[in-house]
Amino acid sequence: xxxxxxxxxxxxxxxxxxxxxxxxxxxxxxxxxxxxxxxxxxxxxxxxxxxxxxxxxxxxxxxxxxxxxxxxxxxxxxxxxxxxxxxxxxxxxxxxxxxxxxxxxxxxxxxxxxxxxxxxxxxxxxxxxxxxxxxxxxxxxxxxxxxxxxxxxxxxxxxxxxxxxxxxxxxxxxxxxxxxxxxxxxxxxxxxxxxxxxxxxxxxxxxxxxxxxxxxxxxxxxxxxxxxxxxxxxxxxxxxxxxxxxxxxxxxxxxxxxxxxxxxxxxxxxxxxxxxxxxxxxxxxxxxxxxxxxxxxxxxxxxxxxxxxxxxxxxxxxxxxxxxxxxxxxxxxxxxxxxxxxxxxxxxxxxxxxxxxxxxxxxxxxxxxxxxxxxxxxxxxxxxxxxxxxxxxxxxxxxxxxxxxxxxxxxxxxxxxxxxxxxxxxxxxxxxxxxxxxxxxxxxxxxxxxxxxxxxxxxxxxxxxxxxxxxxxxxxxxxxxxxxxxxxxxxx
Amino acid sequence: xxxxxxxxxxxxxxxxxxxxxxxxxxxxxxxxxxxxxxxxxxxxxxxxxxxxxxxxxxxxxxxxxxxxxxxxxxxxxxxxxxxxxxxxxxxxxxxxxxxxxxxxxxxxxxxxxxxxxxxxxxxxxxxxxxxxxxxxxxxxxxxxxxxxxxxxxxxxxxxxxxxxxxxxxxxxxxxxxxxxxxxxxxxxxxxxxxxxxxxxxxxxxxxxxxxxxxxxxxxxxxxxxxxxxxxxxxxxxxxxxxxxxxxxxxxxxxxxxxxxxxxxxxxxxxxxxxxxxxxxxxxxxxxxxxxxxxxxxxxxxxxxxxxxxxxxxxxxxxxxxxxxxxxxxxxxxxxxxxxxxxxxxxxxxxxxxxxxxxxxxxxxxxxxxxxxxxxxxxxxxxxxxxxxxxxxxxxxxxxxxxxxxxxxxxxxxxxxxxxxxxxxxxxxxxxxxxxxxxxxxxxxxxxxxxxxxxxxxxxxxxxxxxxxxxxxxxxxxxxxxxxxxx
Numbered sequence: 001x002x003x004x005x006x007x008x009x010x011x012x013x014x015x016x017x018x019x020x021x022x023x024x025x026x027x028x029x030x031x032x033x034x035x036x037x038x039x040x041x042x043x044x045x046x047x048x049x050x051x052x053x054x055x056x057x058x059x060x061x062x063x064x065x066x067x068x069x070x071x072x073x074x075x076x077x078x079x080x081x082x083x084x085x086x087x088x089x090x091x092x093x094x095x096x097x098x099x100x101x102x103x104x105x106x107x108x109x110x111x112x113x114x115x116x117x118x119x120x121x122x123x124x125x126x127x128x129x130x131x132x133x134x135x136x137x138x139x140x141x142x143x144x145x146x147x148x149x150x151x152x153x154x155x156x157x158x159x160x161x162x163x164x165x166x167x168x169x170x171x172x173x174x175x176x177x178x179x180x181x182x183x184x185x186x187x188x189x190x191x192x193x194x195x196x197x198x199x200x201x202x203x204x205x206x207x208x209x210x211x212x213x214x215x216x217x218x219x220x221x222x223x224x225x226x227x228x229x230x231x232x233x234x235x236x237x238x239x240x241x242x243x244x245x246x247x248x249x250x251x252x253x254x255x256x257x258x259x260x261x262x263x264x265x266x267x268x269x270x271x272x273x274x275x276x277x278x279x280x281x282x283x284x285x286x287x288x289x290x291x292x293x294x295x296x297x298x299x300x301x302x303x304x305x306x307x308x309x310x311x312x313x314x315x316x317x318x319x320x321x322x323x324x325x326x327x328x329x330x331x332x333x334x335x336x337x338x339x340x341x342x343x344x345x346x347x348x349x350x351x352x353x354x355x356x357x358x359x360x361x362x363x364x365x366x367x368x369x370x371x372x373x374x375x376x377x378x379x380x381x382x383x384x385x386x387x388x389x390x391x392x393x394x395x396x397x398x399x400x401x402x403x404x405x406x407x408x409x410x411x412x413x414x415x416x417x418x419x420x421x422x423x424x425x426x427x428x429x430x431x432x433x434x435x436x437x438x439x440x441x442x443x444x445x446x447x448x449x450x451x452x453x454x455x456x457x458x459x460x461x462x463x464x465x466x467x468x469x470x471x472x473x474x475x476x477x478x479x480x481x482x483x484x485x486x487x488x489x490x491x492x
Numbered sequence: 493x494x495x496x497x498x499x500x501x502x503x504x505x506x507x508x509x510x511x512x513x514x515x516x517x518x519x520x521x522x523x524x525x526x527x528x529x530x531x532x533x534x535x536x537x538x539x540x541x542x543x544x545x546x547x548x549x550x551x552x553x554x555x556x557x558x559x560x561x562x563x564x565x566x567x568x569x570x571x572x573x574x575x576x577x578x579x580x581x582x583x584x585x586x587x588x589x590x591x592x593x594x595x596x597x598x599x600x601x602x603x604x605x606x607x608x609x610x611x612x613x614x615x616x617x618x619x620x621x622x623x624x625x626x627x628x629x630x631x632x633x634x635x636x637x638x639x640x641x642x643x644x645x646x647x648x649x650x651x652x653x654x655x656x657x658x659x660x661x662x663x664x665x666x667x668x669x670x671x672x673x674x675x676x677x678x679x680x681x682x683x684x685x686x687x688x689x690x691x692x693x694x695x696x697x698x699x700x701x702x703x704x705x706x707x708x709x710x711x712x713x714x715x716x717x718x719x720x721x722x723x724x725x726x727x728x729x730x731x732x733x734x735x736x737x738x739x740x741x742x743x744x745x746x747x748x749x750x751x752x753x754x755x756x757x758x759x760x761x762x763x764x765x766x767x768x769x770x771x772x773x774x775x776x777x778x779x780x781x782x783x784x785x786x787x788x789x790x791x792x793x794x795x796x797x798x799x800x801x802x803x804x805x806x807x808x809x810x811x812x813x814x815x816x817x818x819x820x821x822x823x824x825x826x827x828x829x830x831x832x833x834x835x836x837x838x839x840x841x842x843x844x845x846x847x848x849x850x851x852x853x854x855x856x857x858x859x860x861x862x863x864x865x866x867x868x869x870x871x872x873x874x875x876x877x878x879x880x881x882x883x884x885x886x887x888x889x890x891x892x893x894x895x896x897x898x899x900x901x902x903x904x905x906x907x908x909x910x911x912x913x914x915x916x917x918x919x920x921x922x923x924x925x926x927x928x929x930x931x932x933x934x935x936x937x938x939x940x941x942x943x944x945x946x947x948x949x950x951x952x953x954x955x956x957x958x959x960x961x962x963x964x965x966x967x968x969x970x971x972x973x974x975x976x977x978x
Binding site for chain 2: 247250251252253254291296306307309310311312313314315316317325326329343347348351352355358359362363366369370375378382385386389392393396397400401402
């Protein structure tokens, strides 16, 4: 191949990924070893085995990507491996306290299972567009997953929220998987009905409002969210599901009016919840009057939140260093409140760096949505990205009193198998979408189009002239260059 | 559609920014108020691991913090010769966390931890230089050699206390109590080890970890309280050392069936009538009980409170008030006048009585801190000798001294008689009323009688009577001969 053409081809950039992956593993495993050193543990074969397992899993994932999705985004996997590794290290560190034992091993096991599941999904699915066929099955699956915990005999009530099911002694949060199925349903439904919703509508002033009958799905989403909130006492997931739907419908239609209607519904839902759901009102009271002695002392009071703030403050700018803080003082330090543990021991600087990692990861998810050619893929990527961003926002915002606290866990960091599995599956799906976005040619049995038309009716990058998009456009032209040449051909 | 994606991205980034703002508020801006919240136990852990200033006696370190890298706590508190000073220092535990309340560690916690107002600039400079804040150094007034002597004197199987003070200044030179313990065993970082030791030490009879026996354990004083009744008698003007008094071997107590006897094996039965001086020296009970009933409760109470009864002190460790409570009737007053009934005294309180008499009636505030110096050796505190109370005039003090000298030369205090100088003292043997025939055996006094310098109090709680008599007088003499130069 001539050099000029080689440059024109989008590069798979798998080597970049490998390099970053080595860095990610160094950080994750290094953190674990640091914990061991700081807490006077002997660095024996357990550390080697666990570190080796993490490295092997990450490299296996890398190889799967090389084989099955070689144009996938090269930043996603290293970031996720870093966060996951840091999470295991912190859980390991908390295992040294008297409250926890053996959680890190379980987390590593779940990481292995989740990554294996994600790899399997990558290999079996091959193309994210297949998921579009599952639109309505996903809806049914979501409803089942969400309401399984309240089925008598299966469900469990832990910490005032009914989100757990128990099967054969193992606890699982099916609602975590509902994040994926709901995102698939919303993306599929809106990709199918987007034109209808777009064309119909009433103009009032500068804004176009949807017809009443088109509002149906929005109300359905709202009802699901309220159901989750009221039946399961799960404020965090309710917020996330509704936020997910509003974001996806906004992206599908580009109409601000949806966000306004969504905002009104959130306000109404919040008001109703405050009036009628003790759990929600309690969260509000805690949020507004965290330091009130009475609220601090009451059952399900602000004790956890306040102790979390103390932990963050104790960490200060630079943190106490891994193993030198007292994160175990905060309840649920290795799951819901693991952010506090990081804030205390790595400080504002360390925690900010981790938030930046989340921000980059989120941006890469969005980038996959920007780049892919099909509406379904765009909406799905955006949906999954919003799921990520809302989880982080709800968790960190809850801990820092930006919003009322609710029981979501930080993706990839917190101890808990269900969330880990769901988030890794999301990674697999987004990697497939990004692979579809960046691969040079789209020829497959899934689409009726072939050749140049495969890039879709809408060129996603036409007419964007900002500095940010320049690089994107370069890629785009390269894409077209590649599309013009038949597969395997060398002439231009 | 892509525009909408970008808008979504912008909104999300804005949400992230709000998180950064909130985090920086919590972790950088408002850390001080969060860290100082009383509900925040992390500060306690940080304090527990912070270096504390050393405690020294005569320049020798008896307590210091050394770097420790085995636990989450940065420093380990260690004690030298802990058995000698356990009741003085108390111990600093990271488990509880903080200093236990018995000693200097607690009383001067602010100085030792560097948090006192006087160390404000040290804290500021530590903040800017990043150096570890060092606590202040506390030099005690104790004399290590005399403290060692007292430690060796008290038998290990007895509950004894020896106090020696410079009565001219109030400085405490010796304050030794047994049983003692190894403070290092409780300054450990391991919670389980701490609790194991605590359990074991709590089994030891007479060992109190939470307070200093010499200052916080008021017990029946017995006849040493006659120094108080004696003061009330002399102050009334009705009595002089040579006033003849009736000395019946038993006194019927009004409104009761019981009587108050003189000790059968003492010298009191020799004379049915004697002058106060002789009665005092022989420690006869009945004349004092009769005099107290004549003088009334208020006179005795006034004398007791002049010496310091019913009032707490900080020297700077806490001194529990010795009690002279309201008495119900004359019978109780009679018993109280001879140190039984409802009156109690701490060893230090009794030593203050002897000190006041020896110092011509002027009671100096007891003090165990010599200097407090900052980490740069700058003087932070230098307690000057302070008058606590003018208890009596000099002539009364001289009269009491005369009677105390008689006690040593021809009375119950003969074991404290020194060939080198005149000793003034008063003995006491208090019934404990718990049926096991043990007593509180006391002696308190000072020397030289013609130029008083040091006051000594020796007390054994719950000891067999003859053993107590043997130990107290001779040990007082040993202490006095050791401290008063030839």
